[in-house]
Amino acid sequence: MKLRIHHFFDIIKDFGSRRKLTPHSYGHSYHIVAQKIQVNPETNIKIVLGTDDICKGCKYIVNNHCEDTILHREDFTSKEKFNDHIDKRILKKCNIIVGDILTPVELCEKIPEYLDHIFWIYEGNNIEHTQVRK
Numbered sequence: 646m647k648l649r650i651h652h653f654f655d656i657i658k659d660f661g662s663r664r665k666l667t668p669h670s671y672g673h674s675y676h677i678v679a680q681k682i683q684v685n686p687e688t689n690i691k692i693v694l695g696t697d698d699i700c701k702g703c704k705y706i707v708n709n710h711c712e713d714t715i716l717h718r719e720d721f722t723s724k725e726k727f728n729d730h731i732d733k734r735i736l737k738k739c740n741i742i743v744g745d746i747l748t749p750v751e752l753c754e755k756i757p758e759y760l761d762h763i764f765w766i767y768e769g770n771n772i773e774h775t776q777v778r779k
Contacts, residue, residue, distance in 0.1 A: 646678065647693045648693065649728060650692055650735045654735065654759060657753065660683065666680065672704050674703075675699050678698050686750050688749060718769055720769060731767065738761075739755040740758070
């Protein structure tokens with residue numbers, strides 16, 4: 646499985662909040678990937694930047710790039726560029742390298758580093774939203 650690091654932490658956040666994971670109107674595979682992780686915490690996950698297995702089926706993926714936009718930041722309008730920015734910050738603080746292959750169990754061991762730096766990682770986002778994420 647190929648996964649962006651922020652997608653993994655989004656899944657863990659949703660598990661923790663007991664959010665029901667159902668198909669999304671964008672058509673992506675988030676709910677399918679989350680279920681695979683939940684069923685098999687020993688799944689091999691290759692960490693990537695760019696499109697991953699969650700992006701499969703998304704209506705915003707064109708030529709392997711996300712063409713979706715964001716409105717919550719003044720410094721980013723491209724969702725792909727914002728996600729690359731966030732992913733690089735997470736990778737740095739969690740000592741993960743693009744291309745590493747880790748299991749969900751191994752990635753969960755990185756949660757303390759992620760949480761210790763979450764306000765730096767998401768710097769520029771709404772602080773209250775980041776607190777809820779934490």
